[in-house]
Amino acid sequence: MLDTLKLPDHHYLNDGHGLKSWLLTKDHKRIAMMYLISITVMFALGGFFAAGVRLELMTPQGDLFLADTYNKFFTMHGVVMVFFFLIPSTPAVLGNFLIPPMVGAKDLAFPRINLLSLYIFWLGAAFFFYALFSGGVDTGWTFYTPFSSFSSNTNVVPTALGVFISGFSSILTGLNFIVTIHRMRAPGLSWFKLPLFVWAHYATSLIQVLGTPVVAITIIMVFVERAFGFGIFDPVRGGDPVLFQHLFWFYSHPAVYIMIVPALGVMSELISTFTRKTIFGYSFVAFSSLAIAVFGFIVWAHHMFVAGISPYSALVFSFLSFSVAIPSAVKVFNWTATLWKGSISFEPPMLYAYGFMGLFLVGGLTGLFLATLGTDIHLHDTYFVVAHFHYIMVGGAIMGYIGGIHFWWPKMTGRMYSEFGARMSAILVFVGFNLTFFPQFILGYMGMPRRYHAYPDEFQVLNIMSSAGAGVLGIGYILPVIYLTYSLTRGKAAGPNPWGASGLEWQTQSPPVTANFTEPPVVPAEPYEYTPHVAREANLV
Amino acid sequence: MSVHIAPKSLYISIFGALMVLTAVTVAAAFVNLGNLNAPVALAIATLKATLVVLFFMHVKYSSKMIKLVVATSLFFLTILLTETLMDFATRGWVAIPKLMH
Numbered sequence: 001m002l003d004t005l006k007l008p009d010h011h012y013l014n015d016g017h018g019l020k021s022w023l024l025t026k027d028h029k030r031i032a033m034m035y036l037i038s039i040t041v042m043f044a045l046g047g048f049f050a051a052g053v054r055l056e057l058m059t060p061q062g063d064l065f066l067a068d069t070y071n072k073f074f075t076m077h078g079v080v081m082v083f084f085f086l087i088p089s090t091p092a093v094l095g096n097f098l099i100p101p102m103v104g105a106k107d108l109a110f111p112r113i114n115l116l117s118l119y120i121f122w123l124g125a126a127f128f129f130y131a132l133f134s135g136g137v138d139t140g141w142t143f144y145t146p147f148s149s150f151s152s153n154t155n156v157v158p159t160a161l162g163v164f165i166s167g168f169s170s171i172l173t174g175l176n177f178i179v180t181i182h183r184m185r186a187p188g189l190s191w192f193k194l195p196l197f198v199w200a201h202y203a204t205s206l207i208q209v210l211g212t213p214v215v216a217i218t219i220i221m222v223f224v225e226r227a228f229g230f231g232i233f234d235p236v237r238g239g240d241p242v243l244f245q246h247l248f249w250f251y252s253h254p255a256v257y258i259m260i261v262p263a264l265g266v267m268s269e270l271i272s273t274f275t276r277k278t279i280f281g282y283s284f285v286a287f288s289s290l291a292i293a294v295f296g297f298i299v300w301a302h303h304m305f306v307a308g309i310s311p312y313s314a315l316v317f318s319f320l321s322f323s324v325a326i327p328s329a330v331k332v333f334n335w336t337a338t339l340w341k342g343s344i345s346f347e348p349p350m351l352y353a354y355g356f357m358g359l360f361l362v363g364g365l366t367g368l369f370l371a372t373l374g375t376d377i378h379l380h381d382t383y384f385v386v387a388h389f390h391y392i393m394v395g396g397a398i399m400g401y402i403g404g405i406h407f408w409w410p411k412m413t414g415r416m417y418s419e420f421g422a423r424m425s426a427i428l429v430f431v432g433f434n435l436t437f438f439p440q441f442i443l444g445y446m447g448m449p450r451r452y453h454a455y456p457d458e459f460q461v462l463n464i465m466s467s468a469g470a471g472v473l474g475i476g477y478i479l480p481v482i483y484l485t486y487s488l489t490r491g492k493a494a495g496p497n498p499w500g501a502s503g504l505e506w507q508t509q510s511p512p513v514t515a516n517f518t519e520p521p522v523v524p525a526e527p528y529e530y531t532p533h534v535a536r537e538a539n540l541v
Numbered sequence: 542m543s544v545h546i547a548p549k550s551l552y553i554s555i556f557g558a559l560m561v562l563t564a565v566t567v568a569a570a571f572v573n574l575g576n577l578n579a580p581v582a583l584a585i586a587t588l589k590a591t592l593v594v595l596f597f598m599h600v601k602y603s604s605k606m607i608k609l610v611v612a613t614s615l616f617f618l619t620i621l622l623t624e625t626l627m628d629f630a631t632r633g634w635v636a637i638p639k640l641m642h
Contacts, residue, residue: 210613210617246625297617298624310628310630310632310634312634313627316624
């Protein structure tokens, strides 16, 4: 049947040609595609630094890089991956592309501000590239003071300004989503008929709007301390370095949820579509996104248990940190319950979803080890922490993002990709990821500290396993770039709804016209309606 | 959407109040109030910010939704201050004495 399908004559990709039509576009879909290309470049750059780190750690001696160069490699890996890839990833690409059609709108509420956010992102990235080419930065992605504000003689200021500037891009994206979701929903599309992807992005946007200004101001404080000698964080000048950590983590812990919550939204869409069932406990899953957003703001000092904070406040933060496990677990349990008696299939996007569930579970549960005061003293600043947050960030956020790209690629480009290639990629990513990061749990437990370029001989076997896994993981990530790019010209036409999914975005042609819909979308009575009637319309039976 | 137009005189008097409060801040800086130095300066600054938000930013005349947005941001600011101060206020406390010996 697919062979008979053709790409529509008019769609957003051929509505205007030439560079100018892209750079001055107000179409959320084109802006999303430009974000996609931009962050893919940044992902490759971050991957390059990760490769350097893993190559150095194949031998116990620091023989590939000098210690200072190694410090710069892990710092720039972190800065690129966190601020220039993960934070924009799902919201700026998938959210930007999908929220308007999902709510039945022509575009986001503020199309020009949407384009502005992309330019701001590029400006921030330009500052980062300036820092990179003038010698890099070595503070760690966390910019801890007083090292960053006083001691480091690398390019702290341009890097920090790059992060500061790109933060505004994130704020504007969040603002746009909040207003769009409030004001632009199609008639009849009430809050509890919205896809859970939209709920997740609403929660994420709240964090972006409320949290990002705090890190922006904190970075300015580092800047004035470094440039003008103000005593804010430097104890010699009457400041308090731990205050920096409070302010930094007030944003950066919720920032973890900026990265993961949109991926949780992707997961709900994938699981519902490929089990052909409504999500078990829709309202619980919807509100758990909001709960994660709010709880995420009250737990930050679990990053600082050994930084010299008051043990009494550490006790409270430890207790509060456990609270985030509740809404996270609600999601995992509800997805599992959705699978039960579902018509489960193993399409490529769903393979990513299965991978996500396993890895997110491990990442979440190992977080509890670190939220516990006693075990954290043993595990703090070891490879256990590195493994834990990579299970969340890579195993969770990136798996969700790439799963989402595979799910909506036919909508974004109108074409299908190589199913075999996609299955191989999903499997390689899952296997490579576990091989890379599971040994790091053991290394950390055995006491290998993070951020050193040399280590005792007995850690070598596990480190070689980790580096080998990183190679497999790298191939798993390069594959989609190849077959997705190939599909742009050679892929079979996908048709409006290749997966037989229920969302409004599947009611329009693929790729959509610039205004998204040629006729007003029909709002279903319930979200995720997979009744026989809907299946018949989608040509599934 | 109705637009509330406040009389010019109101804006002028708010501006006057802000100027007076600035003068008070400067004056207070010359008086040594001990531990109260920072709280007094912050209290005056908060009062000024409140005037700006309510009148110059029109929040006093805005919809409930706008008021909710402002209240939400204040709520999160409260979280930031309370939990940070929770550390600073108790950092000097000694651990349970009996266990130390």
